[in-house]
Amino acid sequence: MLLAGQAPSFAQTSSTWNNRQCAVVLTYDDAIDVDLDNAIPALDSVRLRGTFYLIGSSPVVTKRLPAWRQAAQRGHELGNHALMHPCDGTLPGRGFVTPDNDLSKYTVSRAVSEARVNNTLLKAIDGKTARTFAYPCGDLTIGGVKFYDQLKNDFVAARGVTGGLQKPAEVDLTNIDSYMINGQSGEYLIDLVKKAQQSHTLLVFLFHGVGGGHSLNVDLKAHRALLRYLKAHEKDIWVAPMVEVAEKIKAYQQGSTSK
Template identity: 30%
Template sequence: MKSLFSVSVLIPVLSISMIFNSWAQNPDFPWPEGKRMALSLSFDDARASNPDPGAALLDEYGVKATFYVVPSGMESDIAAWKEVVASGHEIGNHSLYHPCSGNFVWSRNKALEDYTLERMRSELSAANEEVERLLGVRPEVFAYPCGLTYVGKGERTQSYVPLIAEMFLSGRGWKDEAPVDPYYADMAQLTGMEMDNKSFEEILPLIEAAAENRQWLVLAGHETRTEGNQTTYLSMLRKLAAYANDPANGIWIAPVGEVAKYVKEKRAEMEGNLNIPGISRPAEGETIYLTAEKGKGIGPDIKYMPEWNAFGWFTAEDRVEWDLDLPEKGKYEVWMEWSVSDEEAGKPFVLTSGEQTLEGIVKPSGSWETFQKTKIGELALEEDFNRIIVASGEDFDEGALMDLKALTLVPVGK
């Protein structure tokens, strides 16, 4: 009788040229009141035109925006900025001195290349304190000046995204090329798409694309006037506000912080029932749980089933991949949790990692609803990056391979 599971070193069965991508389907993101998308308007620097006519125009439509401010920019008209706060707009942190790359000549004396993380932390805290002193509100959201997210130069370059993640609810970029995916997005790196010097007709396709994909579109601008450089046109804002207020268009328009809080709340409610691929970073020596929620389903007919937190697939071209970042190399027992009906059982599968391959036959589990857990072999994994792939061991014309819930990697000798 053929052994159920065997270990060998083979060339992976699936060619990397098989790049059919069928990302697992999560439910539509549940925007409030059945809306199709979220839309946030944001403005940088505390420009003099922002309180009036900018915020004043938005108030006519009941639309509230986020104003990312450099405190010194508000000092010439604090009364006007207090009106902005009183009317319900959000005030965000845009740094104390607006540091950017020294490649901008005007930023040479405040170049990010000359910053350290501690200097940035100190100035962000000071900006928060100054905003609170001037306006009575403490910023919860941040926008990266010039959209740049680093400090230092060359080998001393460091990202300050982790600092923003620690200090703020969200961090917004600048001149990005895609809306925010509410399921996947890193809140400290929200994409901000430019709305300066654009007509409503140029902005509308961005809105329509975000609505089609049930995304969150964060628009970013500066001045709010009728014309000029780095200006969000008042004519565009009027058309956009009217469009967003039309219930037929299914848009929830709200400040960045309000949407960010809502997204985080909904993510927490749905945790464990969504397929959001991502690299796993276990601590040294700990058991690794590669769940279906973190796996990447690739193929023409791969399915993530949230009711079972498992992948099922129906062609030999389907596969599931997990990426790992390990602090040290080591040997691991591999346990697979799966289900299959008696009728569909018996097909071969392969699990590969680099040039190592574990082969096996999918045994009956009792039913599709009954999951079993079995050791299928051992793998030697490398320090740093590893990819683990589960796929069919041979072509099959009909039926299904199995429903795969998780892999568990248990350190050997720990």
């Protein structure tokens, strides 16, 4: 039984989630072959759409550009994961960062310019002007300055790497929470969705490899189980690309502040 005061809150949340219990966004990082070989065919087979965060300099963008264009035409979002995927090399566990792609050696203007160049590339592929950004390695700052502050007008929102389920009013559109998946079972993935359904929240999955292709990986069976569950419950769960969900959240938040 709902207590007084709970019903309006759920009604507003339900409206933001396209009159469903919750919203689920499936995101895939780094523009790798398995995106096109495994993830997109799996999504297309159940008519679900995801967001693919592309690194502009990835050779998989260059050599398979028509396939990315076809994915966009089928409704998948081509998100911006920066031109060179710069990460802060001063942080622990960052031995993979090269001097050329060390975010700590960037200026803010360089990071902003490279993100905008990647937007130009992505627009040339899909013809779209609205899209979202994903922070490489989840790094938000250069010398303590949040570089995305200069990019807010270039994107609908930006996705981070901190796990969490959030209601529309709680979402920070400059750093949206997401669950990074690496080796978890299909049961774990589905359980996260059930929690989002119960709490009427936003759930964002962050995948890299799907059936291989990356050191961070979800197995094909687990990924397939998640997609099957989402498809079977599509009357209760809104599954859409990040740009569409973020636009709904932005409208909700702007409406709330104007009241």
